[in-house]
Amino acid sequence: AQSVTQLDSHVSVSEGTPVLLRCNYSSSYSPSLFWYVQHPNKGLQLLLKYTSAATLVKGINGFEAEFKKSETSFHLTKPSAHMSDAAEYFCVVSRYSGGGADGLTFGKGTHLIIQP
Amino acid sequence: ETGVTQTPRHLVMGMTNKKSLKCEQHLGHNAMYWYKQSAKKPLELMFVYSLEERVENNSVPSRFSPECPNSSHLFLHLHTLQPEDSALYLCASSQVFLSSNYGYTFGSGTRLTVV
Numbered sequence: 001a002q003s004v005t006q007l008d009s010h011v012s013v014s015e016g017t018p019v020l021l022r023c024n025y026s027s028s029y030s031p032s033l034f035w036y037v038q039h040p041n042k043g044l045q046l047l048l049k050y051t052s053a054a055t056l057v058k059g060i061n062g063f064e065a066e067f068k069k070s071e072t073s074f075h076l077t078k079p080s081a082h083m084s085d086a087a088e089y090f091c092v093v094s095r096y097s098g099g100g101a102d103g104l105t106f107g108k109g110t111h112l113i114i115q116p
Numbered sequence: 117e118t119g120v121t122q123t124p125r126h127l128v129m130g131m132t133n134k135k136s137l138k139c140e141q142h143l144g145h146n147a148m149y150w151y152k153q154s155a156k157k158p159l160e161l162m163f164v165y166s167l168e169e170r171v172e173n174n175s176v177p178s179r180f181s182p183e184c185p186n187s188s189h190l191f192l193h194l195h196t197l198q199p200e201d202s203a204l205y206l207c208a209s210s211q212v213f214l215s216s217n218y219g220y221t222f223g224s225g226t227r228l229t230v231v
Contacts, residue, residue, distance in 0.1 A: 004158075034219060036222075041125075041224070041227075042224050042225075043120070043122075043206055043208075043222035043223045043224040043225050044206065044208075044220075044222040045222070046219040046220070046221075049219055090159070104159075104161070104220070105158075106158040106159040107158060108156070108157070108158050109158075
């Protein structure tokens with residue numbers, strides 16, 4: 001079985017300050033891990049993905065995440081928050097890596113609030 | 117637009133109504149999915165189609181009936197729903213059948229309210 005835990009349901013930061021959204025996972029297999037963002041009234045957009053290549057993954061809009069196997073973590077970071085980053089963020093783990101997956105397991109989401 | 121289009125964007129229906137949600141993609145993807153997003157809960161996978169064949173039915177009640185007439189279109193037929201079925205229904209597609217390496221492309225969803 002696999003699971004995803006997003007450690008914070010809400011994160012509030014000031015514009016221009018760093019962002020850290022935390023995610024821990026458990027998986028019996030070498031996982032593929034993803035971060036998705038959902039803006040209000042929109043679908044989910046893929047930010048970045050880890051699929052057993054480089055452990056530091058760079059995504060769109062200045063976000064990056066580091067896969068740490070020893071800590072079973074895949075935290076999302078951004079050096080400087082922008083007002084447009086306000087959204088819901090989902091950490092996702094696949095059951096398998098490289099195909100034949102049985103679907104994705106989603107975290108409950110972290111609501112990112114950007115203070116002006 | 118992401119390449120996956122869902123209609124309608126909003127739907128209000130009574131418990132005795134029959135309605136359908138539509139999803140369309142022209143990305144050349146071979147797999148399509150229905151997810152349910154309820155408040156305070158993780159996304160739930162409902163159905164998976166690969167090359168128009170259903171390959172996953174995640175213990176979804178029979179009042180939800182999917183249909184995939186071709187690789188570009190996916191429907192979710194609804195009948196005799198319950199208020200707890202109110203949620204955002206998301207359609208997604210992927211290039212290869214359930215291969216997470218490519219990521220999924222999501223539509224903007226249909227916000228369903230059952231009254």
